[in-house]
Amino acid sequence: MILDASHPLIWAYVGVVGACVGSFLNVVIHRLPRGESLMFPASACPGCQKKIAPYDNVPIVSWLLLRGRCRRCQTAIAPRYVLVELATGLLALACLWRFGLTLPALAFFVFLSAMLAVALIDWEHMIIPDAISLGFLAIGVAVSPWMGLGLVRSLIGAVAAGGLLLVVAVLWKKLRGIDGMGGGDIKLMGAVGAFVGAVPALLVIFFGAMLGAFFGAVVLRRGGQARIAFGTFLSAATFVVVFFGNDLIAWYLRTAGLNH
Ligand SMILES: [Zn+2]
Numbered sequence: 001m002i003l004d005a006s007h008p009l010i011w012a013y014v015g016v017v018g019a020c021v022g023s024f025l026n027v028v029i030h031r032l033p034r035g036e037s038l039m040f041p042a043s044a045c046p047g048c049q050k051k052i053a054p055y056d057n058v059p060i061v062s063w064l065l066l067r068g069r070c071r072r073c074q075t076a077i078a079p080r081y082v083l084v085e086l087a088t089g090l091l092a093l094a095c096l097w098r099f100g101l102t103l104p105a106l107a108f109f110v111f112l113s114a115m116l117a118v119a120l121i122d123w124e125h126m127i128i129p130d131a132i133s134l135g136f137l138a139i140g141v142a143v144s145p146w147m148g149l150g151l152v153r154s155l156i157g158a159v160a161a162g163g164l165l166l167v168v169a170v171l172w173k174k175l176r177g178i179d180g181m182g183g184g185d186i187k188l189m190g191a192v193g194a195f196v197g198a199v200p201a202l203l204v205i206f207f208g209a210m211l212g213a214f215f216g217a218v219v220l221r222r223g224g225q226a227r228i229a230f231g232t233f234l235s236a237a238t239f240v241v242v243f244f245g246n247d248l249i250a251w252y253l254r255t256a257g258l259n260h
Contacts, residue, residue, distance in 0.1 A: 018092025047075025
């Protein structure tokens with residue numbers, strides 16, 4: 001029996017695999033910025049330090065059954081873990097919906113999972129690990145022949161997006177005398193450009209900057225310190241552009257009257 005991409009079993013399977021990837025993402029988000037190994041040791045309870053048994057480590061299900069607490073010591077397990085698993089499961093389904101059962105669907109799922117990790121790591125630690133930004137720059141270029149993008153446009157995308165942020169960072173430093181943007185953001189946009197190409201990547205920078213500015217204004221208004229994790233907003237903008245970028249560009253061209 002051959003199942004097509006619309007079969008409920010395929011959707012169920014893809015959702016479950018996505019949630020399992022989310023479980024791994026939780027490990028990445030916690031350990032990568034702390035310089036810890038992703039493989040060892042196995043996950044342990046933050047309260048009693050006891051290793052979490054495999055049957056208590058089933059994505060989403062275990063957290064619900066144990067009501068968000070360790071089985072032994074009842075220490076609360078942060079809702080973030082189950083939310084990341086849920087979000088990654090939904091992301092896998094969104095990629096299947098948008099790209100079908102294809103290689104680009106898989107590549108975009110892996111890439112956007114990494115962007116989800118970047119969003120949370122940058123938010124918490126104000127860093128973007130090179131392992132993700134430079135790693136996915138290389139992966140983006142490597143898979144580009146199968147993404148409908150091609151090697152040349154992938155490289156141009158990486159250089160254009162990373163280059164634009166580099167220019168902005170240099171100018172900002174000259175004009176204001178402070179670092180407005182980290183090198184991590186530049187490398188991250190290199191990866192985004194390698195995956196989506198130049199024009200969509202510039203759209204990501206545009207949306208990311210708008211989101212960041214809006215958030216910064218809200219924080220300032222409330223009297224807080226506006227230290228913006230730009231990578232978080234660039235990641236959020238990447239999600240929008242991967243799923244809706246072509247529609248947005250087509251809509252803009254229509255609205256701008258270029259079809260008249
Ligand atoms: Zn415990």
